[in-house]
Amino acid sequence: MNPVYDFIQRNRVLAKIEKAQRSKARNLALDDFDLTGFPNILFKCCDLFSLNLGHNNIMDLPNDIIQLKNLRHLSLDYNSLDKFPMALKQLSHLVTLNISHNPIKELTKDIGCFVTLETLWCNACCLTTLPEELGTLIKLEAFGARHNKISKLPDGICNLKNLRWLTLEDNNLHNVPQNFDKLQSLVHVNFNKNNFNFIPLRMSKIKTLRYLHLQNNEFFTLPDTTIFAMPHTKINLQHNPLQLEDNKIYSNVIVTGTENEILDLLGNDSDSSSDNWDNSLNSSDLNYSDTESESEDEEILTDIPRLSKFLVTF
Template identity: 75%
Template sequence: MNPVYDFIQRNRVLAKIEKAHCSKARNLNLDDFDLETFPEILLNCHDLCSLRLSHNRIMDLPSDMFHLKNLQHVSLAYNNLDKFPESLKHLSQIVTLNISHNPIKDLTKVIGCLTTLEILWCNSCCLISLPEEIGNLTNLETFGARRNKITKLPNTMSNLKSLRWLTLEDNNLHSVPQDFCKVPLVHINFNRNNFNTIPPQLAKIKSLKYLHLQSNEFFSLPEPTIFSMPHTKINLMHNPLQLTDNKIFTNVIITNTEHEILDLLGHDSDSSSDNWDTSMVSSDLNYSATESESEDEEVLTDIPRLSKYLLNF
């Protein structure tokens, strides 16, 4: 890295943190600053409610994260975390957490300590399983673990009494836990897994409106299960279906006509489900900006960031 650029970045980070500390800011965005370590000075910002540290090179968090006693929203996506940060267990008040795009192999027992979590994103990590302790997250409403290698869900998933939105797209799942029907899900995304039939537990979820099963291993339509789910829109596109008759199910999509796709995406539903389906691929959490920087200040602070490329000639 260019030493001039390093100097500029370090000073920009320190300036932003000092400003947040002096103004008792509730939000701080340190995305894309090429940070290799967590700035210890950040621990003095006791008023922070949300903290963005995505697109850096951070490998671990300090053990004394408990100083950030008001922190509720954390984004650590696109870093170099190779294990779930154990110090997060001290943030018992955390509500939203994004650790996507880190080489994290497992969530460990630490995740069970974050009982106030409502939103958890761990897309594109290196997960092969989920710990039993995830069942402790009884306030969890949204959970996403796309593009991992998860083969089985723990039985404790049935304890997630608040979970409404679940995306486990692009994993190696072929079944769900026996008591999965107890989870009040509205929207499930199981695209690109190994399902060859619709698990009967899903048919028993009365709140389920959208079930995505694209690119799985369906060779035939599970007609009895489909008949028992008249209020659920089911997407079975891109499966190796071998249809022998012309039966039409109004709640099933197996082709890709524009009208059917628009209907399946739920344009007759509330806007939250539409937004969830189309906006969460990036895994980025949206924090409302409350910093008082003017437009001129934003332009000036972006110039040094561009020097990352200009100074390498």
Template identity: 70%
Template sequence: MNPVYDFIQKNRVLALIEKAQQTNARNLALDDFDLTYFPDVLISCQGLHSLNIGHNTIVDIPLEISQLKNLQHLSLEYNHLDIFPETLKNLPQLITLNISHNPLHDLTKDIGCLVSLETLWCNSCLLTRIPEEIGNLTKLQTFGARHNKINKLPNRICELINLKWLTMEDNNLNSIPKEIDKLQMIKHINFNKNNFSYIPYRLSKLKNLKYLHLQSNEFFSMPERTIFAMPHTKINLQHNPLRLEDNKIFTNIIITGSENEILDMIGYDSDSSSDDWDNSLDSTELNYSATDEDSDNENREVISNMPILSKFLVTC
């Protein structure tokens, strides 16, 4: 890396942290600053509620992060974490965690310690399984694990009684747990690009389920019994090798149509109170933007004042 560019980037980061410390800021965005490590001075920002440190090359999260007792929203997406950070288990107050696009392979049982989580994104993490400890997260409302290699859902996922949005797109699933009907709050399920060849009849017992995405699976015939039992659910069966009978009409099934037509029919859940749900698109873009005086405009002000140097900066 260019030494001058590296110097400027480091100083920008330290200046933003110093400003956050001085103003007792609630929100801090350090994404895309070419960070290779978690800055130790961040621990001084005791007022932080939201921290976005994604789109860097961080490989480890230090134990000291547990000192951020007010931290509720944490984004670590697009870093180089190859194991689930054990230190996160010391942040049981976290409400939102985005750890997508890290080569984790496993969430480990430590995920079960984050008992306050309402939103968890772990897309594109090379996961092969979800640990049973996910069942500890009984406050979880949104769970996304797209683009992984998961072939089975844990039985304890059925204990997530507040779950409303579940997306497991692009995995290796072909079945669901027997007690899935316990998820009576769920509204939106995305099983696109898996290996389902039938719709489990147990899904018909989910009376709040509005949208069921089953595009690009292995349906050769129409699962009529289940479809008739789910008149309240829009089911998307596009891009399946279905053999259709002309005289069959299913008003809640989507088989053909343009992308815009599909969005109109199954689009964003208008009853959703979560800005994090992205209608099963490819990327999660959690919004950690501040709404108070320590917003992005203030961050820009800090950067625009360069070359004022942070007092933390050490040069050789």
């Protein structure tokens, strides 16, 4: 890296952290600063409620992160974590955690310590399994693990009675656990790009389910029995090798159609959360930060002496 650019980047970070500390800020965004570690001054920002550290080069978290005792939302997506950071266990009060786009091979069995967690994103990691302990996250409302290599869901996932949004697009799934119908808060399920060739009948017993995405799977025929048992659910079966019969019409199923027709069926009567979910299929970025304006960043770049009083590296 260019030494001048490196100097500017590091001291821009310190300037932002110092400002957050002085103002007792609740939100801090340190995305895309080429961070490999943590400035010590960051741990003095005890008022932080949300912290974004996405798009850096962080490989692990220090135990000092426990000092951020008020932190509730943490985003670590697009870093270089090759294992679940054990220091995170000290932040068991987190509400939102995003570890997507890191080469993490497995979720720790200690995931159950996050008893207050409501949203967990672990998309595009290197996961092949999910731990049974996932089912102990009884407050979890949204879970995303798309773009992994998961072939089977743990039975414990059926204990997530508050789960509303589930996306497991682009995995190797072909079935769901026996007690999947216990998920009686489930609204939106994304099983696109998996290996399903039937809709498990137990899914028809989830009366809250409104959107079921099964595009790019292995359906050769339409599962009539299950479809008729799910009149309350809009089902997308596009891009399957279906052999269709012309005389069959299903008001709640998409097998072909234009983009506008699909939006009419899947979007018009959904709430805003569902719309946002549809639009988030290619990203799991969460941003709770009140970021500074472009003009403030430009001011920092053109006024090097004001960058920071700590001219150190980390």
